[in-house]
Amino acid sequence: MxxxxxxxxxxxxxxxxxxxxxxxxxxxxxxxxxxxxxxxxxxxxxxxxxxxxxxxxxxxxxxxxxxxxxxxxxxxxxxxxxxxxxxxxxxxxxxxxxxxxxxxxxxxxxxxxxxxxxxxxxxxxxxxxxxxxxxxxxxxxxxxKSSRLKTIEDIINSSVKVHSNRAIYNTDTIFCKLENVKIENEAIKMLLDRVVEEAKKFREELEKFKSEKVKITSVDDIIAFIKKFSKLLEQSALAAMWTELIYEEDEEFYEELNIQYLLDSAYKGLMFVVKALRGEEIGWFEEENEKRSK
The missing domain is CATH 1.20.58 (Methane Monooxygenase Hydroxylase; Chain G, domain 1)
Incomplete structure (x- = not known):
């Protein structure tokens, strides 16, 4: 800049x-x-x-x-x-x-x-x-502290798998809940089709993402990971935001559908991966490692 x-x-x-x-x-x-x-x-x-x-x-x-x-x-x-x-x-x-x-x-x-x-x-x-x-x-x-690059790598690889599995479970639960939903309102049908479409894309990307081992050797690698993870979060947010619009069309149907909490939970769960990259979390991780090594 x-x-x-x-x-x-x-x-x-x-x-x-x-x-x-x-x-x-x-x-x-x-x-x-x-x-x-x-x-x-x-x-x-x-x-x-x-x-x-x-x-x-x-x-x-x-x-x-x-x-x-x-x-x-x-x-x-x-x-x-x-x-x-x-x-x-x-x-x-x-x-x-x-x-x-x-x-x-x-x-x-x-x-x-x-x-x-x-x-x-x-x-x-x-x-x-x-x-x-x-x-x-x-x-x-x-x-x-140059050792922080390895610390950040460890944090990423340990947290991605845990939180990805929970998000996948939530997404699969949504698909199960939607299997027998009958819709006559065309506006709601359009919105729900969007929810399913984005949720499927999200799950596919999530499966690929959790299987990749992240290597951090520089700050550029940290930022590259955050950017890539941001796209995954965006996909999760898309499904959740389409669902929120169902509320604007039919509040009663939205409440009966009861999937918003699953989408929000998937998003918030993944956000824990990025929260683990907060400076204070990195510091805490270092302190715990030092205690274990004594």
Whole structure:
């Protein structure tokens, strides 16, 4: 990222930078909320110029995120030796927002036939900023203890299998529950067909993913894993978000169907894989290994 500032931010402290990071998460939450509202309005055909609304919204939010990222990114670079950055790495929080935004745009496109190309371009730009920031944070903690690369590799390979199996079980349970469901409402049938389609894709990708052994030899490998895992989470979010739209069509049928909790559980379960890559979790894993080795 090109830095506009050529000197360290002063004064700087951990609370100040943590405040900037928290501000970023709040901005992400707000854009996700607005996008969901547009999708619901589109489903009920009560929205006009929704593409322009989304494009304007994301363009504004990308600027806000960049303005938020740059100060603490500069602080991280200029004050790397002063602070312990383990507590600042929360990749799961970023992926919650990014995966739901990408899934939401795919649903919008499916409902309208509009590929929202300009919106996707801006969202890709936003993702780039997030991954640059995560890359710098992991670089800082790895530079302080190179053995962390092996620690992160161990965390990934041990957690992927456990949480993938649970997500697969939840998905299979959904297919069993849907076997004898009778639907007359065409709108609900369309939505449920989408749920099944995305859930099947998710399960297929999950099977492939859990069988791969991840090798971490650099920070680039960490970021590559997070990006790849983000796509898996996005697929999970797609199935869950299509199900949520059934609620907008028929609340009673949605309650009788009773599959939302399974999809949400699959998504949240997989999110534990990324939560295990939080800085504080890496630190805890190191401490436990040290205790066992004594």
């Amino acid at each position: 090109k830095q506009k500032m050529t000197h360290p931010i002063s004064p700087v402290n951990e609370e100040e930078i943590e405040g900037e990071i928290e501000k970023e998460h709040k901005i992400f939450f707000e854009i996700g909320k607005q996008l969901n509202e547009i999708i619901v309005q589109t489903l009920s055909e009560n929205v006009v110029n929704s593409n322009k609304d989304i494009e304007k919204m994301i363009k504004s939010i990308v600027k806000d995120i960049k303005d938020t990222i740059e100060p603490y990114l500069t602080s991280l670079q200029n004050h790397a030796e002063e602070y312990d950055f383990l507590g600042w790495i929360n990749p799961d929080r970023h992926l919650v927002y990014l995966t739901h935004l990408n899934a939401g745009l795919k649903i919008y496109t499916a409902l309208t036939g509009d590929d929202a190309a300009q919106v996707r371009q801006k969202l890709n730009e936003l993702e780039g900023e997030v991954y640059k920031t995560l890359s710098l944070m992991y670089t800082l903690i790895v530079s302080k």
